[in-house]
Amino acid sequence: MLSRRGVVALAASALLLGSCSTSGDGEGAQAGASTGSEKVTFEFWNLATADPLKTFWANTIKEYQAAHPNVTIKNISIENDSYKPKLATLTQSGKAPDLYSTWGGGVLKQHIEAGLVKDLSADAADTIGGITPAALAAYQFDGKTYGLPTDIGMVGFWYNKALFKKAGITTPPATWTEYLEAVKKLKASGTTPIALAGKAKWPGHYYWAYLAMRVAGLDALKQAGTTNDFTGPDFVTAGQKLKELVDLQPFQKGFLGADYSTPDGQAANVSNGKAAMELMGQWAPSVQKDSGKGLGDDLGFFPFPAVEGGKGAAGDAFGGGGGLAVSVNAPPAALDFLKFALKPENHSKAVKAGGVLPVLKQGEEDAVTDPHIKTVSETLAAASGFQLYLDQEYPPAVGQEVNDVVAELIGGTKTPEEVVQAITETAKSESE
Structure with a gap:
């Protein structure tokens, strides 16, 4: 479920009816994501309806937008039990949010087979190399990576x-x-x-x-x-x-x-x-x-x-944990933001706040200060085997x-x- 957090109001149902990628069209929009010359807007569907992750993502978005004034991120937080049917309705129509929460497994695989999500293997290679294999496993198929984990844990x-x-x-x-x-x-x-x-x-x-x-x-x-x-x-x-x-x-x-x-x-x-x-x-x-x-x-x-x-x-x-996937139609800024959020100096803030467990190979070990998260982290580290949630596997x-x-x-x-x-x-x- 992640992750499976939340207690806030639902995002407007109209979001499901329009295109989730709201950036400019063509090469100009893609260039704008890196040069800052073209306005770019993308939607970020997530489950961070409760703190500490609610504040973490709000701050991360604010910091990214301050460094990239041409980019506007629409932060759409949806409660877990409402998120699943909303996402299913959208993907069944042949669309996906620009950047969205996923638990990987069979559900993500279905999105891949429908041609809805981007293969991140090349464009996020440096970031992927810094993530633990256990955290990545649910998002990898046939040697390719289609999502990046932001959390890992156990029930x-x-x-x-x-x-x-x-x-x-x-x-x-x-x-x-x-x-x-x-x-x-x-x-x-x-x-x-x-x-x-x-x-x-x-x-x-x-x-x-x-x-x-x-x-x-x-x-x-x-x-x-x-x-x-x-x-x-x-x-x-x-x-x-x-x-x-x-x-x-x-x-x-x-x-x-x-x-x-x-x-x-x-x-x-x-x-x-x-x-x-x-x-x-x-x-x-x-x-x-x-x-x-x-x-x-x-x-x-x-x-x-x-x-x-x-x-x-x-x-x-x-x-399992929470991860994020990128739509094939998303502007480059969506993946750039995801990589930004997973930089050790940024992601460790979520770990330190007690919202997630470490997913990076280095730079987060000392960030685990919450005793409950530490207990889960230590128990998981000693696990003899691992099974993803069946409703996601x-x-x-x-x-x-x-x-x-x-x-x-x-x-x-x-x-x-x-x-x-x-x-x-x-x-x-x-x-x-």
């Missing part, structure tokens, strides 16, 4: 230490059995164990994906994505494990209608002490603070537990099916067997 449990202590939980659970026991203790103490944005759906798929990784193993999950067959018994078991959790009724009241970053949503429930934990990415602390009171020193983090008897490694991580229709059917499993209207069958049918249909 894990963010929890309220005070509520855990109240429930008599002295250490975070390391196994699935211990996790279920912790949920029971939290309920017994009068605390809602887990906050979940059931309406948003994508937060729910994190549980099934991690359980599939722990039970079947990372290689089996990757193979299923290639063969388009998720009907194996281990994937059914992953759903059964999730049902064990669901049967404990661990989520907040009304979770099926809850969004992620709204004042009464998932992040706010944790931030305001109404729920003990959430399974979320590295952006969780900033969204919690933006949508609620914030937990301060009571906020902690622990990785997804191991599953006893599972074939997957307990150290394998699930997640797979083609859009397959990723959406994963989100939908896992939501139905959590809602009690689909069985674990029906979940894997539905994903398999959609995957095979998309591959035909």
